[in-house]
Amino acid sequence: MKRALFSLVLGIFFLALQATLTPSLPIQRIRPDIVLILVLYWGLSTSPVSGGILSFFLGFLMDLFSGNSFGLYTFSRSLLFCLAQLFKGRLYLESLLSQFLFVFLFALFEGLLILILLSALNPAPLGNLSSLFFTFFLPQSFLTGLISPLLFLLLNKVTLFLFEQHGMGIRE
Amino acid sequence: MSLRVKQRKGVDFFDALLMELISPFQKASTFVVKTVHGVFQNYIILVHLQKENVMLKQKMAELQQENFQLKEMAYANERLRRLLAFREKISSSVIAAEVIGQDPSSWFKSVTLNKGERNGVRKGMAVISPEGVVGQILKTSPYHSTVLLITDYNSAIDALVQRTRAKAIVEGKGENRCQLKYLLRSDDVIVGDMVVTSGLGGNFPKGVTVGEIRRVDKKEYGIFQYAELVPSVDLTKLEEVLVIAESSLPKREDKGKKMKRSPRAVAPKKK
Numbered sequence: 001m002k003r004a005l006f007s008l009v010l011g012i013f014f015l016a017l018q019a020t021l022t023p024s025l026p027i028q029r030i031r032p033d034i035v036l037i038l039v040l041y042w043g044l045s046t047s048p049v050s051g052g053i054l055s056f057f058l059g060f061l062m063d064l065f066s067g068n069s070f071g072l073y074t075f076s077r078s079l080l081f082c083l084a085q086l087f088k089g090r091l092y093l094e095s096l097l098s099q100f101l102f103v104f105l106f107a108l109f110e111g112l113l114i115l116i117l118l119s120a121l122n123p124a125p126l127g128n129l130s131s132l133f134f135t136f137f138l139p140q141s142f143l144t145g146l147i148s149p150l151l152f153l154l155l156n157k158v159t160l161f162l163f164e165q166h167g168m169g170i171r172e
Numbered sequence: 173m174s175l176r177v178k179q180r181k182g183v184d185f186f187d188a189l190l191m192e193l194i195s196p197f198q199k200a201s202t203f204v205v206k207t208v209h210g211v212f213q214n215y216i217i218l219v220h221l222q223k224e225n226v227m228l229k230q231k232m233a234e235l236q237q238e239n240f241q242l243k244e245m246a247y248a249n250e251r252l253r254r255l256l257a258f259r260e261k262i263s264s265s266v267i268a269a270e271v272i273g274q275d276p277s278s279w280f281k282s283v284t285l286n287k288g289e290r291n292g293v294r295k296g297m298a299v300i301s302p303e304g305v306v307g308q309i310l311k312t313s314p315y316h317s318t319v320l321l322i323t324d325y326n327s328a329i330d331a332l333v334q335r336t337r338a339k340a341i342v343e344g345k346g347e348n349r350c351q352l353k354y355l356l357r358s359d360d361v362i363v364g365d366m367v368v369t370s371g372l373g374g375n376f377p378k379g380v381t382v383g384e385i386r387r388v389d390k391k392e393y394g395i396f397q398y399a400e401l402v403p404s405v406d407l408t409k410l411e412e413v414l415v416i417a418e419s420s421l422p423k424r425e426d427k428g429k430k431m432k433r434s435p436r437a438v439a440p441k442k443k
Binding site for chain 2: 015016018019020023031033035062064065066067068069072073114118122132136137140
């Protein structure tokens with residue numbers, strides 16, 4: 001319960017950072033998705049119920065604060081959490097490269113999923129959105145993947161320090 | 173004594189010997205004393221200097237901080253003065269709001285404001301800044317609201333080209349770009365033309381700047397031509413905005429949902 005509450009506060013903190021700090025980075029166009037990293041970390045380290053609820057809630061909050069009215073992130077973040085749970089314990093995620101690749105591929109997958117959903121759900125055609133995938137989402141996913149080992153390490157350290165419990169699946 | 177001075181023969185040798193023997197000690201002693209004295213003196217001076225240095229550094233940091241705050245206040249003052257001047261110029265009642273957050277996702281373009289329903293903000297209201305159109309209110313809560321920026325894919329505003337009065341719809345294209353849709357091929361539009369709101373949508377007052385046309389693509393076939401424009405407002409650096417609280421808007425919403433409206437929050441127009 002204490003851990004779930006801490007995770008919730010952490011999630012809100014990450015969301016606030018994403019809405020305030022990452023847009024002020026020098027390259028505004030390409031900013032890392034730190035909330036996605038947190039959801040994937042939960043997918044690898046928390047229980048399916050509490051982590052699932054937290055991921056759903058964080059996705060919902062993202063939808064609430066964005067110009068999206070379809071609930072895309074509520075869906076995608078919950079789905080990504082479930083997928084991460086499937087891979088939990090089956091992937092070797094102890095090296096920096098594997099952590100990077102894991103997050104990078106998941107970020108790309110989410111970008112593709114949202115692109116498909118946006119095209120399918122919008123009544124009017126949204127123009128050439130697919131070109132954005134290579135010019136924008138590929139570098140952004142790369143950047144998200146790049147900072148993920150650092151965030152995983154930090155999250156692991158904090159979890160260890162506060163709960164004397166090792167983040168499952170990811171070791172320092 | 174005078175005898176010894178006069179007869180110095182035997183004494184000189186001993187004197188010299190003693191002097192030679194003692195002098196190195198004296199020299200060493202002087203060196204040690206001088207060194208100790210010097211070190212002690214330097215240490216005291218250094219301690220004093222260090223204290224002074226720390227104090228000066230603190231003072232400098234304080235002054236820098238003060239300077240930074242003053243600069244920030246001056247910039248805010250300048251922005252707010254322009255906002256106030258603009259607010260007095262436009263013929264609608266407006267609500268001044270501060271941008272407190274950007275869109276956390278990358279697909280969509282929106283900002284969060286620190287004013288909500290309790291301040292008179294309603295869904296669909298127009299949001300502008302002294303430079304031009306910002307967007308429309310998409311979601312509201314009692315004390316906060318979300319603005320859909322004009323660069324978002326879901327945004328559409330009725331507009332016209334200022335020079336030729338050609339009508340079109342400004343749609344968001346993401347990444348600080350918009351496009352003009354349904355612009356007739358026969359319409360005279362060139363790069364550099366300014367696009368303003370038509371006032372037909374009911375939300376935006378007529379004549380508010382939307383942006384400048386940067387690219388025109390007139391194909392040899394088809395009914396419409398394509399034009400791309402850059403918003404006049406730098407939407408990545410938004411800090412303060414004005415929400416236009418038109419009297420017609422709440423009436424339209426009241427049909428579906430009754431909302432309390434604070435008369436204090438909606439500033440009356442100044443003439």
